[in-house]
Amino acid sequence: MTTSDRIADIWGTRTPYERGGAWPARVDTHLEEGLAPGDVDRWVQTASILHSNGDALDIAVKDGRMVGVRGRATDRVNHGRLGPKDLFGWQANASPDRLTRPLVRRGGDLVEASWDEAMTLVVERTHKFLDEQGASAVGFYTTGQLFLEEYYTLGLVAHGGIGTNHVDGNTRLCTATAAEALKESFASDGQPGSYSDIDHADVIALYGHNMAETQVVLWSRVLDRLAGPNPPAIVCVDPRPTPVAKTATVHLAPRPGTNVALMNGLLHEIVTNDWVDHDYVAAHAVGLDELVAGIREYPPERVARICDVPEADLREAARLVGTADRLLSTVLQGFYQSHQATAASVQVNNIHILRGMLGRPGCGLLQMNGQPTAENTREAGADGDLPGFRNWSNDTQVEDLARVWNVEPMAIPHYSPPTHVMQMIRYAEEGSIRMLWVQATNPAVSLPELDRVRSILSQDRLFLVVQDIFLSETAQLADVVLPAATWGEKTGTFTNADRTVHLSEKAVDPPGEARPDLEIFIDFAHRLGLEDKDGAPLVKWSTPEEAFEAWKECSRGRPCDYTGITYEKLRGGTGIQWPCTEDAPDGTERLYADGKFFADPEYCESYGRDLVTGAPVEEEQYKAMNPEGRAVLKFAEYLPPHELPSEDYPFQLITGRTVYHFHTRTKTGRAPQLQAAAPEVWVEVSAPDAELLGLAEGDLAEITTPRGSVRARARISAIREGVVFLPFHYGYWDRGGHGPDAAASDGGGRAANELTITDWDPASKQPIFKTAAARVTRLADGGGAASAAPTTTASAPLTGWVPPTRGGPGSGVEEDLAATGGAR
Ligand SMILES: Nc1nc2c(c(=O)[nH]1)N[C@H]1C(S)=C(S)[C@@H](COP(=O)(O)OP(=O)(O)OC[C@H]3O[C@@H](n4cnc5c(=O)[nH]c(N)nc54)[C@H](O)[C@@H]3O)O[C@H]1N2
Ligand SMILES: Nc1nc2c(c(=O)[nH]1)N[C@H]1C(S)=C(S)[C@@H](COP(=O)(O)OP(=O)(O)OC[C@H]3O[C@@H](n4cnc5c(=O)[nH]c(N)nc54)[C@H](O)[C@@H]3O)O[C@H]1N2
Numbered sequence: 001m002t003t004s005d006r007i008a009d010i011w012g013t014r015t016p017y018e019r020g021g022a023w024p025a026r027v028d029t030h031l032e033e034g035l036a037p038g039d040v041d042r043w044v045q046t047a048s049i050l051h052s053n054g055d056a057l058d059i060a061v062k063d064g065r066m067v068g069v070r071g072r073a074t075d076r077v078n079h080g081r082l083g084p085k086d087l088f089g090w091q092a093n094a095s096p097d098r099l100t101r102p103l104v105r106r107g108g109d110l111v112e113a114s115w116d117e118a119m120t121l122v123v124e125r126t127h128k129f130l131d132e133q134g135a136s137a138v139g140f141y142t143t144g145q146l147f148l149e150e151y152y153t154l155g156l157v158a159h160g161g162i163g164t165n166h167v168d169g170n171t172r173l174c175t176a177t178a179a180e181a182l183k184e185s186f187a188s189d190g191q192p193g194s195y196s197d198i199d200h201a202d203v204i205a206l207y208g209h210n211m212a213e214t215q216v217v218l219w220s221r222v223l224d225r226l227a228g229p230n231p232p233a234i235v236c237v238d239p240r241p242t243p244v245a246k247t248a249t250v251h252l253a254p255r256p257g258t259n260v261a262l263m264n265g266l267l268h269e270i271v272t273n274d275w276v277d278h279d280y281v282a283a284h285a286v287g288l289d290e291l292v293a294g295i296r297e298y299p300p301e302r303v304a305r306i307c308d309v310p311e312a313d314l315r316e317a318a319r320l321v322g323t324a325d326r327l328l329s330t331v332l333q334g335f336y337q338s339h340q341a342t343a344a345s346v347q348v349n350n351i352h353i354l355r356g357m358l359g360r361p362g363c364g365l366l367q368m369n370g371q372p373t374a375e376n377t378r379e380a381g382a383d384g385d386l387p388g389f390r391n392w393s394n395d396t397q398v399e400d401l402a403r404v405w406n407v408e409p410m411a412i413p414h415y416s417p418p419t420h421v422m423q424m425i426r427y428a429e430e431g432s433i434r435m436l437w438v439q440a441t442n443p444a445v446s447l448p449e450l451d452r453v454r455s456i457l458s459q460d461r462l463f464l465v466v467q468d469i470f471l472s473e474t475a476q477l478a479d480v481v482l483p484a485a486t487w488g489e490k491t492g493t494f495t496n497a498d499r500t501v502h503l504s505e506k507a508v509d510p511p512g513e514a515r516p517d518l519e520i521f522i523d524f525a526h527r528l529g530l531e532d533k534d535g536a537p538l539v540k541w542s543t544p545e546e547a548f549e550a551w552k553e554c555s556r557g558r559p560c561d562y563t564g565i566t567y568e569k570l571r572g573g574t575g576i577q578w579p580c581t582e583d584a585p586d587g588t589e590r591l592y593a594d595g596k597f598f599a600d601p602e603y604c605e606s607y608g609r610d611l612v613t614g615a616p617v618e619e620e621q622y623k624a625m626n627p628e629g630r631a632v633l634k635f636a637e638y639l640p641p642h643e644l645p646s647e648d649y650p651f652q653l654i655t656g657r658t659v660y661h662f663h664t665r666t667k668t669g670r671a672p673q674l675q676a677a678a679p680e681v682w683v684e685v686s687a688p689d690a691e692l693l694g695l696a697e698g699d700l701a702e703i704t705t706p707r708g709s710v711r712a713r714a715r716i717s718a719i720r721e722g723v724v725f726l727p728f729h730y731g732y733w734d735r736g737g738h739g740p741d742a743a744a745s746d747g748g749g750r751a752a753n754e755l756t757i758t759d760w761d762p763a764s765k766q767p768i769f770k771t772a773a774a775r776v777t778r779l780a781d782g783g784g785a786a787s788a789a790p791t792t793t794a795s796a797p798l799t800g801w802v803p804p805t806r807g808g809p810g811s812g813v814e815e816d817l818a819a820t821g822g823a824r
């Protein structure tokens, strides 16, 4: 039983509402074939684990098995709605190929072992490396898909116990830029806005964010506003014809990698037309003069040339965001994974500061998250930052953390910024990191330049531990594989992109001997003999709820204060937004309502960085610039992308997602409805480019960069000319291997990251997955059959929709790029 065909009808039926009104509830359900709600034994409360939206749902359990899901009407996030991945993705839990026993490598092969054997081996090796080389021999690479309690425990073990600075999450690939942009402008991580801002906004601007496919339920809320009285205007900045672009009042399809120029152009218009809230800026911000001086060089004529967008559209977009009464902005991977990521994202913050659009209903700023629990990775310190958004370069804050953990301050590494994952990979390449423990992420598919990554991870001298639920491409390279229990099989909390904390309860038992990640970390800490400064066990909890209570103390008084939340309070009703304290027992809808920021020099998480070089700003410099802790307006100059199109590689390659799959498909590839909706990789090419290449819909193409090549069937779409797009979901596990040599691969690459470059944003250290130069060649005729790309999404075939015009002949693009070495 399903509410409707939610593969074809992605967003479901409209429930229109008006500006300032309440978003109606609509409960979406999917139950196994032949079952009705009355057949279900019990419903178990949780939220979606397949994106950052935080859709609250109940798992249907019958005879000890998961048999379906139903949205929670009482929840503030989704009011009962679910997206396609929410409705169908849970089926992967019961896949017959789940990992059920630990594996260790013997004589070259992974063979089954007991937990005791596997953990003994991990602990022996850890001791050996610590003895021989110290804490810097050991690295942890975690995820945005575990639970808060697990990250907090991992952060304690790694930072407070082992004392390594080599801890990062795949959040580095995901929302490191969201965190960094918030730190630059407000000196602390913490999402200012709220999803309910959609109810009040008159203009919604989406920057490099295909919300329609990646936060389906949030987009349903926008669609319902659009279907009601007083709909908002939509501004979309994306080189692809996403469903967002097709709905937009103004769609700017810039040349990839030119976001900073575009943002400076918008700011130029806002300042020139004096759409600035001078009282707000005078009272709450610093840096106005530098910003105004900087953006002078970005008049619309010049920006239109750099970005190759029509000048009139740019002006119109500026007018919309500049004159909005209530402006909501969202930012995601089209900015975070593109060139000059932090610099571009900070300019969105600047618009909100200049216009005084913070902390009021409808005036939302959402530097989005992507993964379901990425917020917790960041706040609990499992991405290398210190827990509770504590500042590693402020000794008082480090001492405070040491007090909470009952360890010596010097035991917590804080001599330099935490090591980011690309640097950890480099250390493993050089041999200084000798043990890498990877949890709930699949770097052999998701990191850039896979040929290099595979060769580093498969080195004999690197001891690789992989904790996963399937034998992923990465797990296939491991020395020890630890089988984890996952969502629905363990209890914990996680926090979505608008700070809403949800409880996720255990519904069914994990398969075989699989164990919750929390138990694995605690077992490791005890076996390793980690102690606090009084000789008591370092990790003092054994259940998720105890871990949560411990975390609450760590968060006390910090921006992400959880002290007013309990498991009990999270049961039954709605999720709760942090900070939640005695004074704010129902949580806090919007940050910065009073124009006061977490930016006080003694309190803030970060003093910021140079946006061009990434060098940390020193404490004294920050105090001189911002003694009163105001928001910071930071200008950034546009710089051309590092890898520009050339004669050999004339296209710009971008990569990303489709609505039906999650990342490396370990879950959605095992959910029949989702896998059938997008069964195989494709490449999106514009019609004019296809004509030049002699490429027809469905033809087999090879996409090549200096790093490697991928074969994919062509989808002729309304994507920007000169740009090609590959989804990054398709690796090799379902071809029976871990790389292009997999049985069914024909030696041809399939993973988009065969092509991407080892390069990252200087401030956030987020890898650049969305700006590379590529060549496309036609390999074989498709015989008239269409590619397998979805037709309901950004990858829709080119019919009936006219893409926005580009700058047009004489726009000066060639001239502009020639100056920087590019051809196109
Ligand atoms: N269905 C689905 N939903 C998901 C996920 C998933 O895998 N599948 N993953 C979740 C996670 S972890 C994340 S991080 C989010 C990501 O969510 P999004 O950021 O919305 O997804 P992407 O497809 O990576 O990128 C968004 C858009 O950026 C555009 N883009 C590329 N280069 C540029 C550029 O230079 N400038 C501009 N302005 N735009 C550019 C692309 O055309 C693309 O449409 O989605 C979350 N939700
Ligand atoms: N080219 C390109 N590359 C990209 C991106 C892009 O847009 N383009 N996007 C980047 C982004 S934003 C992200 S978030 C990353 C995602 O990249 P990854 O994190 O590598 O992708 P996933 O497939 O989500 O991998 C999660 C792994 O955790 C396992 N797992 C799931 N649940 C659990 C659990 O409860 N416990 C344990 N121990 N394991 C579990 C899954 O089986 C899977 O192997 O990819 C990044 N890479």
Ligand SMILES: [Mo]
Pocket (backbone or CB within 6 Å): 173, 174, 175, 370, 371
């Ligand atoms: Mo992500």
